[in-house]
Amino acid sequence: MLGIGTVARVAKELRRDVVAARDRDPAARGVGPVEILATWPGIQALLSHRVAHALHGAGVPLLPRSIALVSRALTGIEIHPAARIGEGLFIDHGSGVVIGETAEIGDDVTLYQGVTLGGTGFATGKRHPTIQDNVTIGSGAKLLGPITVGHGAKVGANSVVVTDVPPNTTVVGNPGHPVRVEGRRPEGPDTDWIHLPDPIAEALQGLASRIEELERTVAELSGEETPVATQVRPLKRATGPSPAGG
């Protein structure tokens, strides 16, 4: 049931959310709590969600979803009223963030714009990610299915993550794969996801060698000059200044 206790809890959670914004958003330095409350979309979405979640928990019909809808229209952040969110969540910029019905978020988590905590299909039951404490999820990252992201993990911008992420691990890319575990590059077999074999280049190189052999044989039989050998080179990563710079 809704009561003084629920209001006090929502107020406490909101205070933690404002502190999180002040601590983790460089743009919030020197900005007062009232201004943050009034102008930070992530904070407004959280306030709306905390009220909607309390009403949803109390079994109030229609109103929780209506609050979520208005909040989404104003902030661009969509949070299902049933989603469970811990204290100190900070949603930076916010636009395009989607948090599904069975998503669970621990304490002191940071989400950037465009993060999706979504399902993978039409399954019912638990179908959205569980995010443990102190996780950071970069802009545009998609986390899909009932996976668990361990405490202290980081998910790189634009990653697509469909499997569990161990604690204190950084995952990037599509599919998301670990590039740091406890701050170190992963070691051992099958940990280098960057320098993978290139089967297409290998197949083309095989064909090129056979064509070269045939051409040499034809040239020898016809008395013509031997043609220059063809080389198939695998694609290399671009080096130099980041194209994303500026």
Ligand SMILES: CC(C)(COP(=O)(O)OP(=O)(O)OC[C@H]1O[C@@H](n2cnc3c(N)ncnc32)[C@H](O)[C@@H]1OP(=O)(O)O)[C@@H](O)C(=O)NCCC(=O)NCCS
């Ligand atoms: C992943 C991230 C959290 C960095 O984590 P970290 O543990 O400090 O890791 P590093 O910066 O040392 O990067 C580790 C490796 O992943 C690569 N990497 C980092 N972010 C990446 C990304 N989003 N996509 C692909 N690769 C990425 C780095 O180039 C590095 O590669 P290397 O092993 O070949 O050197 C950070 O890069 C990121 O994406 N943050 C999100 C920030 C954001 O969304 N900001 C929006 C502000 S509006």
